[in-house]
Amino acid sequence: MPGLIIAPRARIFHGHEWVYATEVKKTFGDPQPGDVVTLKDFRDRPIGMAIYNPASQIVARRFSRRRQDLDADFFLRRIGQSIEQRKNSGVDETLARLVWSESDGLPGLIIDRYGPHVVVQTLTLAMRQRVELIVAALKELISPESIILRNDSPVLKAEGIDEEITMLHGATPGPFVVEANGLKFEIDVFDGQKTGLYLDQLQSHAEVAKFAKGKRVLDCFTNQGGFALACAKAGAAKVTAVDISESACAAARRNAELNGLEIEVIAHNVFDFLKHAQPEYDLIILDPPSFTRNKKTLMDAMRGYKEIHLRSLKLLEKGGILSTFCCSHHASRELFQQNLVDAAVDAKKSLRLVMNHGQRPDHPVLLALPETEYLKGITAELMAGR
Numbered sequence: 001m002p003g004l005i006i007a008p009r010a011r012i013f014h015g016h017e018w019v020y021a022t023e024v025k026k027t028f029g030d031p032q033p034g035d036v037v038t039l040k041d042f043r044d045r046p047i048g049m050a051i052y053n054p055a056s057q058i059v060a061r062r063f064s065r066r067r068q069d070l071d072a073d074f075f076l077r078r079i080g081q082s083i084e085q086r087k088n089s090g091v092d093e094t095l096a097r098l099v100w101s102e103s104d105g106l107p108g109l110i111i112d113r114y115g116p117h118v119v120v121q122t123l124t125l126a127m128r129q130r131v132e133l134i135v136a137a138l139k140e141l142i143s144p145e146s147i148i149l150r151n152d153s154p155v156l157k158a159e160g161i162d163e164e165i166t167m168l169h170g171a172t173p174g175p176f177v178v179e180a181n182g183l184k185f186e187i188d189v190f191d192g193q194k195t196g197l198y199l200d201q202l203q204s205h206a207e208v209a210k211f212a213k214g215k216r217v218l219d220c221f222t223n224q225g226g227f228a229l230a231c232a233k234a235g236a237a238k239v240t241a242v243d244i245s246e247s248a249c250a251a252a253r254r255n256a257e258l259n260g261l262e263i264e265v266i267a268h269n270v271f272d273f274l275k276h277a278q279p280e281y282d283l284i285i286l287d288p289p290s291f292t293r294n295k296k297t298l299m300d301a302m303r304g305y306k307e308i309h310l311r312s313l314k315l316l317e318k319g320g321i322l323s324t325f326c327c328s329h330h331a332s333r334e335l336f337q338q339n340l341v342d343a344a345v346d347a348k349k350s351l352r353l354v355m356n357h358g359q360r361p362d363h364p365v366l367l368a369l370p371e372t373e374y375l376k377g378i379t380a381e382l383m384a385g386r
Helices: 072-088 125-129 131-142 199-209 226-233 246-259 270-276 295-315 333-346
Strands: 003-006 018-020 024-028 036-040 046-052 058-064 095-100 109-114 117-122 146-151 164-169 176-180 183-187 216-220 238-243 264-267 281-286 316-326 351-357 376-382
Touching (some): 003 046, 036 058, 046 125, 072 131, 095 176, 095 199, 109 131, 131 164, 183 226, 183 246, 199 226, 199 316, 199 351, 199 376, 216 226, 216 295, 226 238, 226 246, 226 281, 238 246, 246 264, 281 295, 295 333, 316 333, 316 351, 333 376
Parallel strands (some): 216 238, 216 281, 238 264, 281 316
Antiparallel strands (some): 003 024, 036 046, 046 058, 095 109, 109 117, 146 164, 176 183, 316 376, 351 376
16 A cells, blocks of 8 residues: 655654645655555554645545545444434534544545535545545435535635535435524525534524623624524524625524514624724624634734724623634634733723633544634623723
8 A cells, every 4th residue: 555654753643633745754655646545654663544635735634543444334434433423412413513524533524414414525635536435324324315515615725626516415405494502594505605504603602692681782793693593582682783795694684584583684894883883782792704714814813803802892881791703723712812802901991701612512623633623712791890
């Protein structure tokens, strides 16, 4: 079998699962893009099996510490184990991320289930080449009505994969309704912008909604109204939801109608809205899309976070609550928290931590691979009289 000899002091010797091009001492056996390769240390001792792609900066991603191939039995076993983990974690596996890439030993494979419909992303070449085996495993394990391939991520370019959205099994489902946290959401997994429902935030929706009763709530970057609807259902006095996307706002209104809830939805740039809004809110939620996709733009992103933090703090009444989220793994929880503290200092406010938030258990974190932990959130109280 072809393989790579890894240079000393590479991060894989410290538990990480990736091998960068600069960490390869030697290649043997003429491996081809997408091949399974064996990894060896500089003393010729095996250290596991990996998928290979010389077009990427990450030339190898380990999927096992013992010798095995990416065959039908492998996918059936690994995906089955992932589904079982979701069941054991208490997450409803019929509305969940069934596979989360390296965290489930399947590098670059993401599988989301929305009731009878499944969405697959193959973000590595090896997984894209074996998508038929993945489909076969899913059909045997959960018998979905449809399986959609949504390869529409910009990260595909680094792997040399073309973007595409296509049916892998069954008919195009069209818009349909799912229920989460006692709320109904209309989603379109084939034609919609993304899927319309962020599974990783469902737990946070419920957590933040606990503070909403009787409050005047502002939900910024509302997307399809996840936080806004959860707060309205929890008894908020008034809910205002803001998003720059007209289609997202229309979806939020549809979802509010589906649930018989009243929320005000405003199509507006959140930065501008916060700049001109009146200080009349008791709970403000900030859940923006990622402001950075690489380390080069991290500081620019942090300036963006600080701006919305500062403006939000100025809009909160005394004793008010700010729930803020960051979905970029490049920004650590420590950096994100310090950003909030810096904004509070500039606003001459004092904040007290109420709750930390993170990914739902269906997005497990691999401790040695910090890239698998991307979502972090902080709910803080604006202290009165300080």
